[in-house]
Amino acid sequence: MHPTCNRILLLILFLQCTLISLAQTFISDMEQMKWEKVAPGIWKTTIGEMDLNPLDYSAPSKTQALTDLGDPAFPFNMEATLSQKTKERIVVRLPLGEQEKIYGLGLEFESINRRSNVYTLKVDHYGGVKGYTHAPVPFYISSEGYGVLINSAKRVKIHVGVGNRKDSHLPPYVDRTTGGSAWQARPTSDAVEASIQGEGLEVYVFSGASPLEVVQRYNLFCGGGVLPPKWGLGFWHRMHTQSSDEDVLQEIRDFEENNFPLSVIGLEPGWQSFAYPCSFDWDTTRFPDPKGFLNTMTDRGIKINLWENPYVAPTSTMYDPIKPYTGSHTVWLGEVPDYTIPEAREVLLDHHQKNHLDIGVSGYKFDEVDGYDQWLWPDHATFPSGYDAVEIRQLYGTIIQNTFTEHFRKQNQRTYGLVRSSYVGASNQSFVIYSDYYGHKGYVTALVNSSLAGILWTPEIRSANSSEEWVRRFQTVCFSPLMMLNAWSSGLKPWSFPEVTDIVRENIELRIRLMPYLYTAFHTYEQQGVPPFRAMVLEKGFESTTKKVGGTLDDVKNPYAEQALLEVTDQYMMGPSILVAPVFTGETERKVVLPAGNWYDFYSGALVGNGETITIQPTLDKIPLFVKDGALIPMLSTLDVEDTDQTLEVRYYGTKPGSFRLYNDDGNSFDYESGEFTITDLAVSVKKNKLKGTQKVSNDLGYGYKQVEWVWIGR
């Protein structure tokens, strides 16, 4: 090349670079973020100084598993990550491509798409404002394969692809014709902008080859998923709030008589001498001999879970010791402990250990750790630690979860319980979220969203208006992280709708028989961060059907001609191979979106489709379940989840060769962390359309299944 051409080229290059950097700095008052790599595929930036750090209440990262996931590059243009500190706020701005889909931001009940909206992420009951929910986790995931965590205990306000800066270097296309068809009420912006009112925050970026890998990295960074005790995956029944020890015994007899499995009994407010606020002490009229009662429960093989809220009644035996560590305001006239103070946590644990855990209580349901404003302390309340009341509210449920998760771990005993609020870094906590919101569809969408937020959710059943609704809700709850009838108010039993009792029983039994499959899925959650119940958008081969619909200008219904997004919020994956498509009351048919590859009906083994949307006409007795090609589904042949001498039924679906690494351990302790577990390798080979199944037990510590019955389903 001629030297002059060379010089011209260099000049053009120089001008381009200058223009680009001018464009960057032209986001006038914002500064470029400086990223520090904190683990393979994870970067962090710190702006200002943080007050309470949510991640201080999560488990240590699983560093080996993070390394095993690989070391991808920073996922987007670092130069386009900007921050700003004003007198009032910290603002961050991260790039967003026009075609990117954004998911996450916590436990939402209506949709999974987060674009073109603004969220105020506040721990509260669900509803009211977008982002007010039980677990408003400020972590989002892009379809492009990265995730962002805005780590702050303040309420994060986040604008996802809306709100255009004048100096943005990628402004949206503008249709200036009056009534032009491309006019948008919310013009697409090229950024996610988030802010907090406070002194400091951290931003983490998680890279990944797919949205699932991003979620895995986030979960592993927060300590991996939780492995519940086996009993936690059995059937839970919460008693009517005023039940006594005698009522519980009768209930257990009724379960036996009606031939229903039962693993956990939940006691609601009435077990305590006072409940709103709480005494945390037994009500001696209903439970005159708690120790004797718990002994009987242990003999019967039933675990007891206790309900409570955190607010301390003046009549509580915990009142005097906790008083020095409480805030300026009360809740229902009870003291509000400041559990950021280690001494306060000690008082709580000490009381609970002596009065409940020492006599055999298995865990708790922590209620009322979320909202409403009119019940809880005001934002201007003060606490002895000096932390902001807003932050204490945001982390209340998380700190309690963490306190008990760690405590149980120290006793080498696993727990599994319930909590009504959660936040950042909770995947390793032994708790499942629930709500008073009772929409069945919303419950399924919440289950979908929970997998995008590092939390577990139960679509608990409480009551129903018809036997059909009873069955449909029961089916959903049987295919969720915690199978529970919460009869605290209704007093209902699984057999309360006699015409469908057999159907309900069969669904519960199916879930229990799936224990080997499900327990292994939880092990994968714990080890690799793969959520056991997952949104379809995390599934390989799933092209989200998200597309714009509607948008006709109508001066009454839709004066701004907004379009809605169609998305898949009513089906999900359970474990590696089962797609669950719950049915809602009144539906005689439903659509199911199948990812690429052959899919088979779980019950019959019939081929149902491949990478397409099918319409099914489900019968009442079964929840529609579909299985991937080559999948192996290990199932118990009895309902005894401990017995490894029973024959393991392994169903095989489809035509491809397949394998399954079946995990098993003592189901109760943390001994698995020091190698106390057994793997049974199951495999199916296909030769000339002939199937052959093999099993190999390794590290045989007595948790392997030796007898296997292969079921070539559908053949």
Ligand code: GAL
């Ligand atoms: C509610 C809770 C219910 C039940 C009830 C008892 O706050 O969501 O599940 O426990 O309290 O009073």
